[in-house]
Amino acid sequence: MEYIVIGKVIDTFGVKGELKVLPMAPEEVFEKLKRVYLKRVGGEYVPFKVEGVRRHENFLLIKFKGYNDLGSVEQFKGAHLFLPEKELPKRDEEEFYAYELIGMEVVTNKGKRLGKVKRVEDFGVYDMLVLENEKIMIPFVSDIVLNVDRRERRIEVKEELVLF
Template sequence: MTIGLIQGVHGVRGEVKVQPLTDDPKRFFDLKEVFVEDKNKKEHLYTIEGVRLHKGLVLIKFETIDSRDESQALRQAFIKITREEAVDLEEDEFFIADLIGIKVCDSSQKTIGTVVDVIQTTGTVNNIEIRLENGKIIFVPFRDVYFKEIDVANQMILSEIPEEFYAL
C-alpha cells in the first residue's frame, strides 16, 4: 500500500523529503520499516532511523542511507507498507488499493470496464485507469462527479463518465 512519494533530499546526511499520500502524516512516526519502490517497480526494504515533519512534508532518515548522493537515488520512488501495517478504517472508508479489479458500471448498472490501476499524483486528484470492455484503456480523474458510488464489498463502482473520456 502506497503511503508516500519521495520528492527529493534534505540536507547532506541522507534524509529524504516525502510527500505523504495518506490522510495522517503522523502515521510515519509509528513505522519501523517500509518498502521503497524504485522506477523499475522493484521494492527494497528500508529500516527507518528517524522521522520528522517539515513544511507539510515528512523527512525520513533510513539506517543505510548516509549521504545526499545515496538519498538522491531514491527520488520519485514510492514508499509502501503492508496491509497489516495500514490504519483501521471506518465502515464507509476504503483503501485506494481496494479499487483495483473492481468493475465500473454506468448509471444503468451496465459494466463498462474494470479498474486496472489508480495513478497517485502529488496533486489534489488521482486518476483511475479503466480497461473498457472493448480492451481500450481510459483515464478518469477520481472525483465524485464521475464516480457516484463505490461499493468495495460488492466490487462495483457506479459512474457517470462523459463521452469525451472515451474518445481520448
C-alpha cells in the same frame, strides 16, 4: 504478505541524509511511522528504520536511522516506499485507500459497464478514478459515486453525471 506503496523518493534534501518523498497514502500513515520497506529490483523487501518524518510544502522529508549524510541516501532516489498492508491504519467503512479501488469494475446505475479502475489520481480536493482505456475519468465524490462494493469489487456511479 502484501506490500503497498505509500510514497516515492523524489530527491534528497539537505546534507544530513533526509529524503524528499511524494506521499502516496493519507498523511496519518506517516504520523507514527517506525519503519518502511524498499524493494530491490528482482529481490526482497528491505526494512529501514525511520528516525523522523516532517512536512515540507507538498512533500514529506523522511530520515532513515543510520543514514546521516547526502552521500548515503543518494542511492534511494526514485525508490518507492512500502508498508505491509496489515500495518496500514484501518479505514472507516466509507473510506478507501487508492490501491483498494484499482482493478474494481465501474458500472453506471443504469447498468452500463465503463471499465476497470487503472489508477487513482490525487487532484487535491478529490481523487479521480482513471479507467483502463484512460479516456474516462470519474471524480471520486459522493455526488457521482453511489456505491463501492468491496466484496464484489464494483463501483456504481450516477450515469447522468459521467461524461463519456
